[in-house]
Amino acid sequence: xxxxxxxELEQLxxxxxxxxxxxxxxxxxxxxxxxxxxxxxxxxxxDAFKKALGKKSAIEFKSxxxxxxxxxxxxxxxxxxxxxYQGVTPADVPQIIAExxxxxxxxxxxxxxDPATGQTIxxxxxxxxxxxxxxLVFGNNRHLDPTRIEDYMAMGGYKALVKxxxxxxxxxxxxxxxxxxxxxxxxxxFPAGRKWESCRKAHGDIKYVICxxxxxxxxxxxxxxxxxxxxxxxxxxxxxxxxxxxxxEGYVYVRNEYPLAVENVGIxxxxxxxxxxxxxxxxxxxxxxxxxxxxxGGAFVAGESSALMASIEGYVAEPRAKHIHMTExxxxxxxxxxxxxxxxxxxxxxxxxxxxxxxxxxxxxSKGTKIFSLVGKINNTGLIEVPMGMTLREIVYDIGGxxxxxxxxxxxxxxxxxxxxxxxxxxxxxxxxDELTKAGSMMGSGGMIVMDESTCMVDxxxxxxxxxxxxxxxxxxxxxxxxxxxxxxxxAITKGKGKEGxxxxxxxxxxxxAEASLCALGGSAANPVLSTIRYFRDEYEAHISAxxxxxGVCTELITFTIDPKACIACGKCRKGCPTEAITxxxxxxxxxxxxxxxxxxxxxxxxPSDAVKVA
Amino acid sequence: MxxxxxxxxxxxxxxxxxxxxxxxxxxxxxxxxxxxxxLEAMSQRLQVPLTQIYYLATFYRAFSxxxxxxxxVTVCTGTACHVKGAATILNTLERxxxxxxxxxxxxxxxxxxxxxxxxxxxxxxxVVLDGHYHGRMVGTKVLSLLKGDKKDASKKS
Numbered sequence: 124x125x126x127x128x129x130x131e132l133e134q135l136x137x138x139x140x141x142x143x144x145x146x147x148x149x150x151x152x153x154x155x156x157x158x159x160x161x162x163x164x165x166x167x168x169x170d171a172f173k174k175a176l177g178k179k180s181a182i183e184f185k186s187x188x189x190x191x192x193x194x195x196x197x198x199x200x201x202x203x204x205x206x207x208y209q210g211v212t213p214a215d216v217p218q219i220i221a222e223x224x225x226x227x228x229x230x231x232x233x234x235x236x237d238p239a240t241g242q243t244i245x246x247x248x249x250x251x252x253x254x255x256x257x258x259l260v261f262g263n264n265r266h267l268d269p270t271r272i273e274d275y276m277a278m279g280g281y282k283a284l285v286k287x288x289x290x291x292x293x294x295x296x297x298x299x300x301x302x303x304x305x306x307x308x309x310x311x312x313f314p315a316g317r318k319w320e321s322c323r324k325a326h327g328d329i330k331y332v333i334c335x336x337x338x339x340x341x342x343x344x345x346x347x348x349x350x351x352x353x354x355x356x357x358x359x360x361x362x363x364x365x366x367x368x369x370x371x372e373g374y375v376y377v378r379n380e381y382p383l384a385v386e387n388v389g390i391x392x393x394x395x396x397x398x399x400x401x402x403x404x405x406x407x408x409x410x411x412x413x414x415x416x417x418x419x420g421g422a423f424v425a426g427e428s429s430a431l432m433a434s435i436e437g438y439v440a441e442p443r444a445k446h447i448h449m450t451e452x453x454x455x456x457x458x459x460x461x462x463x464x465x466x467x468x469x470x471x472x473x474x475x476x477x478x479x480x481x482x483x484x485x486x487x488x489s490k491g492t493k494i495f496s497l498v499g500k501i502n503n504t505g506l507i508e509v510p511m512g513m514t515l516r517e518i519v520y521d522i523g524g525x526x527x528x529x530x531x532x533x534x535x536x537x538x539x540x541x542x543x544x545x546x547x548x549x550x551x552x553x554x555x556x557d558e559l560t561k562a563g564s565m566m567g568s569g570g571m572i573v574m575d576e577s578t579c580m581v582d583x584x585x586x587x588x589x590x591x592x593x594x595x596x597x598x599x600x601x602x603x604x605x606x607x608x609x610x611x612x613x614x615a616i617t618k619g620k621g622k623e624g625x626x627x628x629x630x631x632x633x634x635x636x637a638e639a640s641l642c643a644l645g646g647s648a649a650n651p652v653l654s655t656i657r658y659f660r661d662e663y664e665a666h667i668s669a670x671x672x673x674x675g676v677c678t679e680l681i682t683f684t685i686d687p688k689a690c691i692a693c694g695k696c697r698k699g700c701p702t703e704a705i706t707x708x709x710x711x712x713x714x715x716x717x718x719x720x721x722x723x724x725x726x727x728x729x730x731p732s733d734a735v736k737v738a
Numbered sequence: 739m740x741x742x743x744x745x746x747x748x749x750x751x752x753x754x755x756x757x758x759x760x761x762x763x764x765x766x767x768x769x770x771x772x773x774x775x776x777l778e779a780m781s782q783r784l785q786v787p788l789t790q791i792y793y794l795a796t797f798y799r800a801f802s803x804x805x806x807x808x809x810x811v812t813v814c815t816g817t818a819c820h821v822k823g824a825a826t827i828l829n830t831l832e833r834x835x836x837x838x839x840x841x842x843x844x845x846x847x848x849x850x851x852x853x854x855x856x857x858x859x860x861x862x863x864x865v866v867l868d869g870h871y872h873g874r875m876v877g878t879k880v881l882s883l884l885k886g887d888k889k890d891a892s893k894k895s
Contacts, residue, residue, distance in 0.1 A: 158858055159859075162858040162860075162861045162864070163860070163861065163873065193860035193861075194860045339855075341855035342816050342817035342818045343855070344857030347857045379763070379800045417759075418759075419798075420759055420762075420763070420794070420798025420799070420801065422799060436756055437754075437755055437758045437759055439797040439798075440798075496857075498818035499821045499822070504818075505860060572817045572818055572821060578821050583821070586817070596797075723833075723877060724823075724826050724877065728878060729878060
């Protein structure tokens with residue numbers, strides 16, 4: 124039965140909470156089955172728990188989406204003690220139930236061990252990865268089964284919607300968002316309240332709101348994890364936004380590669396519709412709102428707002444000029460307000476806790492928290508949520524646990540293909556929209572790819588140009604040909620065919636691509652090249668003048684040799700070599716015949732004594 | 739794809755031209771690629787020029803105009819996977835299967851593809867074989883994976 128008033132919603136919430144209270148502090152198991160943990164085997168662990176617990180277990184078993192600490196997946200938490208187990212396998216399941224759940228005993232071998240102190244840490248709260256975070260938006264994932272609206276209700280879900288619909292005028296909602304200082308989390312960082320305001324003021328009776336979940340930035344997956352793990356928070360944000368703007372129809376545009384996000388947001392829409400939180404006359408307020416899901420086709424440029432709208436309309440995702448803003452004439456040429464997943468998920472928090480409280484977090488120009496995906500050459504890979512203004516050093520070392528294998532930090536890449544690489548000298552940079560832009564990078568959607576001394580910066584620039592030349596929609600010559608030309612030059616440099624003047628040519632063509640392209644994708648396409656030239660010019664010069672790759676990555680500039688002193692003549696490399704380029708026999712140190720070597724790296728990979736050297 | 743199957747898909751989308759992308763996704767899901775005959779029939783039924791359908795089908799990465807092999811091998815080439823050696827994994831597969839990304843082996847057994855990011859960066863570098871995620875790949879591991887080495891842990895995602 125649909126709920127007809129805020130009172131009915133509160134009654135339902137009270138009922139859910141009382142039922143839970145009556146059951147007492149129940150013993151429970153929380154298993155993360157987010158995409159990261161699934162990849163590490165959480166589905167098998169899920170089956171094992173289901174089988175071991177049977178149907179009528181007194182133990183509550185909850186499967187949630189991403190908790191953030193993907194490096195250690197699959198993650199299991201045993202309640203009410205909050206014991207945190209990592210790397211759980213199906214074989215561990217009987218022991219967890221018999222010892223921890225039943226008797227409250229902790230299993231040492233499954234605990235997180237702090238690499239710094241060597242001590243095990245039994246609870247999530249005490250793990251350094253979590254202690255420095257402020258998980259305002261993302262923290263709820265851990266408590267929610269995303270397929271159960273009751274879980275979201277129990278946590279106070281849809282309270283902010285009631286507050287907006289019944290205690291605030293649309294103008295007041297917009298004012299609140301403006302005062303909170305919320306800026307769009309999708310990349311540009313445009314103030315959300317101002318966008319809403321111009322959409323509200325735009326002429327036309329039909330207006331649309333859109334949630335952009337076309338997270339194409341490689342190495343970023345926070346929107347996916349929010350959408351998979353807490354879809355109702357996104358829906359609630361969209362409902363509040365639609366009310367403020369005066370819209371009754373919305374779209375959720377989800378990337379094709381995210382099937383679980385499509386599934387979970389679909390379930391959430393269905394449940395919210397059934398409860399009367401979507402549809403006609405929501406909670407008796409007279410406000411109507413409905414949502415449609417659109418699946419993307421796998422194009423990076425579709426994340427650009429005008430391209431995304433073209434895609435919803437059934438055309439190819441090509442951006443258009445924005446002399447007229449989307450808020451004036453967007454989808455089907457009607458006023459349209461688009462925000463990304465994380466932006467929408469921040470809205471209920473702001474409305475519930477107030478703009479002043481929200482604005483007290485963060486820096487002067489960037490308020491609140493930001494979710495980053497901290498990946499690459501880092502010990503604690505995962506999703507983190509920190510207040511704006513935290514330094515890169517704190518993020519990389521305190522939360523991320525530093526660089527694996529004792530290697531030296533080189534750079535952190537932010538902002539995806541539109542961003543740049545920030546060097547070690549700027550590690551104390553406070554991370555917010557403006558500081559990152561000043562450093563020649565950008566916030567983007569929040570990817571943070573850490574690179575160490577074995578990462579070649581010219582190769583990284585080439586990687587992004589390869590990506591962008593493929594993903595450029597081809598509408599503007601400057602972007603289509605600019606990214607291609609930059610790729611060709613970079614490719615030549617990494618192959619030892621670089622020549623004097625290449626760096627200047629890249630700078631010139633990069634500038635031109637940025638200036639002459641229509642959309643932000645082209646406008647920022649040169650950033651990966653320009654920022655690496657700015658901070659790592661010596662690496663470019665080593666490739667061009669000395670025909671040398673200092674990081675040992677570019678295959679045409681490196682040679683593989685076997686150190687005869689270290690070689691134990693085991694024959695593994697000889698057997699593994701796909702081109703039979705290795706000679707030698709038992710007890711005779713092996714040698715690589717350079718003419719046959721294709722530098723595939725297999726010998727280095729299989730060598731048990733680290734005898735294969737790259738120079 | 740039979741005519742009736744196509745008709746069902748078109749009906750599901752109310753014969754709307756604006757749903758072309760979703761219609762193509764449904765066809766691809768059923769046949770694993772977009773057969774020319776189906777696209778021609780679609781063009782007739784929806785009164786949309788065939789060029790417009792091809793414009794969409796070639797623009798978006800999700801579509802294939804050629805039949806795929808029995809097994810789909812996808813190498814994630816997201817940034818995290820790249821810095822952790824995805825290029826080596828891809829080179830190994832290209833050499834072993836003797837195809838480039840987007841191509842199918844002549845025995846129609848394997849199709850090799852790349853994807854820009856699967857959001858499982860903790861498992862980088864990542865290879866997906868028929869929907870099963872195989873994380874922290876190295877060249878030798880990917881070869882044993884192709885040979886169907888049962889010891890290799892496979893995780894359904």
